[in-house]
Amino acid sequence: MFAQWDSINSTISTIQGTALDDTWLPVTDNREVAHSASTHKTIATLASDENSIILTSEIRGIDYETKNRAKRESFLFDSDWTQVPDSPLSDSKKTEWRTYRQALRDITNHSNWPNLKSDDWPLLPS
Numbered sequence: 001m002f003a004q005w006d007s008i009n010s011t012i013s014t015i016q017g018t019a020l021d022d023t024w025l026p027v028t029d030n031r032e033v034a035h036s037a038s039t040h041k042t043i044a045t046l047a048s049d050e051n052s053i054i055l056t057s058e059i060r061g062i063d064y065e066t067k068n069r070a071k072r073e074s075f076l077f078d079s080d081w082t083q084v085p086d087s088p089l090s091d092s093k094k095t096e097w098r099t100y101r102q103a104l105r106d107i108t109n110h111s112n113w114p115n116l117k118s119d120d121w122p123l124l125p126s
Contacts, residue, residue: 002015002016002018002020002024002025003024003025004024004025064114064115065113067114068107068113068114072104072105072107075104075121076104076105079097079100082097082098082101083097083098083101093125096125096126097125099125100122100123100124100125103122104121104122107120107121107122
């Protein structure tokens with residue numbers, strides 16, 4: 001069993017089988033704290049009924065600033081093509097994409113930064 005702490009919604013999710021990525025940490029059933037050396041995040045232990053997770057120590061959530069900066073960089077990279085001189089876009093569409101890209105650069109000024117929700121991100125131009 002693996003668990004993931006969502007500090008934005010203050011919830012814990014669990015899955016059986018294989019961890020989906022390094023934010024999913026193993027849960028032990030011997031009341032010892034599961035710890036990931038690679039991420040230095042303590043998560044939880046399995047309660048005796050094996051159906052719930054109990055917190056046993058301070059949980060350090062995902063580093064949302066780093067995660068969201070990487071997400072922003074990915075969005076910028078994926079839209080680089082819109083700004084090159086030989087882009088097939090019209091000038092008005094290039095302007096829409098330029099505005100979107102500027103909003104991505106300014107995302108760190110958002111009132112929810114770094115704990116952004118999906119609707120905090122700028123919308124892709126149509």
